[in-house]
Amino acid sequence: MPKEVLEERSITLEEVQETLKENEKRGELSYIQRVTLDYAIKFSQLPADKARKLVEELKTDFNLDLDTAIQIVNCVPSSLGELRAFLVGVKESVVNQEQQKEILDRIKKALSS
Numbered sequence: 001m002p003k004e005v006l007e008e009r010s011i012t013l014e015e016v017q018e019t020l021k022e023n024e025k026r027g028e029l030s031y032i033q034r035v036t037l038d039y040a041i042k043f044s045q046l047p048a049d050k051a052r053k054l055v056e057e058l059k060t061d062f063n064l065d066l067d068t069a070i071q072i073v074n075c076v077p078s079s080l081g082e083l084r085a086f087l088v089g090v091k092e093s094v095v096n097q098e099q100q101k102e103i104l105d106r107i108k109k110a111l112s113s
Contacts, residue, residue, distance in 0.1 A: 010067050012055060013074045014048040016040045045076050046110055054110050062095055062103060076107050 011019070017040035020033055029037065046054065051073050058069035068086060077083040083100055095103070 010070050012046075012048070012051040012070050013040045013044045014046055014051040017044050018048045043074070046073065050110050050113070054106065057106060058103065062099055064090065064095070072103070072107075076111065077104070078107075080104065 016036060020029065020037040020040065023029060023033065024037070044051075054073050055066070055069045058064045058072060059066060064072075068090060072083070072086050075082075075086070077086065080097070080100055083104060087095055087100070
């Protein structure tokens with residue numbers, strides 16, 4: 001029987017992992033939840049707290065919308081070409097090339113700390 005959706009919001013892979021691990025402690029996960037947790041574990045590259053902080057920085061410092069910031073944090077691009085794939089819908093005046101380099105620097109800093 002389907003459950004009632006109480007809230008819907010975008011979250012990072014790291015937050016997915018954190019949430020599903022908490023749910024796992026309270027009981028058995030469904031097949032879909034288990035597959036999702038395995039995916040999140042495999043592809044998460046930052047701890048949840050660092051991922052949340054980086055999303056907030058991208059939103060506030062570079063005026064990115066929440067979904068774009070989350071996708072960047074989930075995929076942690078390492079080159080300007082990779083980053084630009086996420087910025088296709090963002091106006092160039094909002095995120096210029098210098099700001100794109102700054103975003104990459106912040107990603108590298110989050111990965112290394």
